[in-house]
Amino acid sequence: MTRHPLSHAAGAFALLLALNSCGKQEQPADVPPATPAPAPVAAKPAAPAPAKLADPVFTATPVDLNGFGSDEPVLRVNEPTRGVIVIEPKDIKHTSQQHWDQYDCVSFNAKRWGHYEVRVTYTLRNATLGTQFRFAQQPLKKTLMATSQPKCVVYGTVYVEKPTLYPFSLYAAATGNEPGFEIHEVAFVPAPEGPAPVQAADGSIVLEASSATTWSESMRFEPKSEKNCLGFWTSEDDFAEWDFEVTKPGRYKVTVVHGCGTGNEGSEVAVKLGEQELKFTVKDTGGFQKWSEEAVGEVEIKKPGKMRLVIDPVSKTKSAVLDVNKVLLTPVS
CATH class of the missing domain: 2.60.120.260 (Galactose-binding domain-like)
Known part of the structure; x- marks a missing residue:
């Protein structure tokens, strides 16, 4: 039989390696360390239930009895008549222009000087009517609302400088062929000259x-x-x-x-x-x-x-x- 020295040497070397490994446990491959588990997060407290809103409170406000829903002042009950100057329809002349109606009076006679509040009592079939009252170059504007019953409105105040005859006029937008606006009365009512008194901090x-x-x-x-x-x-x-x-x-x-x-x-x-x-x-x-x-x-x-x-x-x-x-x-x- 022919011998092969290299083959015997390789076999001997393999045998030696096998003997050296006897009794040793096989080592596992390197494993990356485990990632630690995150700490538990505390649960957020539940949001409180929204508070129940209180029911709205509605406060009573004065009602304008002279013209419900309007800004007209409430006229005084049993108001004095001393010094009030009243102009009746028979003393007012009506003329129609192309775009407006004009109501003139030349019989207003003030017995004293001072402030007067101008009030006009009227009826109106139209929904609204723009008007202007002129007294001694003192214009007062007012938009009138429809009313089938005579209604009194306040235009504002005028100043009479001296006792004498004063002409005045009221201008209104034209209401068409059939007049829908009628003046029942114009009244000049005494009014204060200055502001209303105010109580002082000390009560006086x-x-x-x-x-x-x-x-x-x-x-x-x-x-x-x-x-x-x-x-x-x-x-x-x-x-x-x-x-x-x-x-x-x-x-x-x-x-x-x-x-x-x-x-x-x-x-x-x-x-x-x-x-x-x-x-x-x-x-x-x-x-x-x-x-x-x-x-x-x-x-x-x-x-x-x-x-x-x-x-x-x-x-x-x-x-x-x-x-x-x-x-x-x-x-x-």
Whole structure:
């Protein structure tokens, strides 16, 4: 048999490797380390249920009884008529132009100067009607609404500079061949010259002469700086009113700042607030614009709200009653 030395050597080497590996465990292949598990995330707390909204609260608002749903002021019940100037349809001339109707009056006669509120009572078949009232170059515009019953609306205020005849006109858009607009009355109602009184922080209230409504035919506000009063009080039928708001009720001392010329003293005057009435006798102050403070008594205002104070002469002894500069309401501590 022929021997192959290299083959025997290779076999011996393989045998040696086998013997060396006996008793040894097979090592596994390298394995990458396991990724640690993420920490558990805490669950978010459940969102609270939305709070139930409260039902809306609707507050009552004043209702305009003179024109429901409109911005017309509510006219006063049992309003005085002293000093009110009323123009009737027979004193108003109507003419038709191409694009408008014109209503003219030349008989307005003011007995005293001062502010007047213009009111027009009308009926209208059209849905709306644009109008303009003109008095001594003082224009007042108003859009009228349809009404089958006579309705009174306020146009605004005009100023009468002196007692005399004044013409005025009302212009309205043309309503067609058949007139749908009719004027029943035009009224000029006395109005205050100045702003409404405001109660001060200390509770006091000053009723200036300019803030009064003068229900009168001769008495009026005199605006000159040296006067600034209610003057020409030559009739005991004329009276003055102040409308004001009270925020701090309580008991108040009433003081009338007035003047009276020598020889005209002695007239009796009433000061009224609701059902309360105070009276005093006018004294000579040395002149109608020489002011004197007359404490006439106290009144009680029980709750906040709108108030009205009236100065109303009871009697007149001579040519004039008095002049009034202001009325003071002072809290009684």
